Amino acid sequence: MLENVIPDFAEIEKRMLGIANAGYTLALNIRHFTPEFYRSIFPDRWIHEYTRARYVLFDPVTIWSAANTGTTRWSEINLPLVSRAGSKILNAAAAHGLRFGGLAVTRSDDGRGAKCLLSVARNDRELTDDELKAVEALLELLTNKLGSHAGLSGEELETLRLLGKPAVKAVCSD
DSSP: OHHHHSTTHHHHHHHHHHHOTTEEEEEEEEETTEEEEEEEOSOHHHHHHHHHTTGGGTOHHHHHHHHOOEEEEGGGOOOGGGHHHHHHHHHHHHHTTOOEEEEEEEEOSSSSOOEEEEEEEESSSOOOHHHHHHHHHHHHHHHHHHTTTTTOOHHHHHHHHHHHSOOOOOOOOO
């Protein structure tokens, strides 16, 4: 789907995978907990476990991204209220090869408050400061290419608005 909206997405994804050798999760234009675009290439077994166990409720990465913008390594997230559950989740992720990670989170400038995040994982070592900056730059590149309306032009948005308006019923009097 992103390939249809961002023509050079495959090249950008190659750059992400150069940093994230164990996979990534990308969520763009998140409003009311729902992203407009979502892509995760973490291992299927991990996604299944994460979903089945409802880890999202106590995932320190998710909680940090909801409350913050900027970048951080997974190992630097300190949330005392979920530390026990958070440690369990990060240990479970490590068992699936997601041993080290980092993320970048941005908020749109359009006043609507949409957030975007890119969470990346490695299986061999912590991300360097330069890699975290590159993750942030890649997320910024993607959000700029996508825009706040899925890449639609102003004219396309107006057409959709007009199509969504209820039709006016003509009344004839005899």
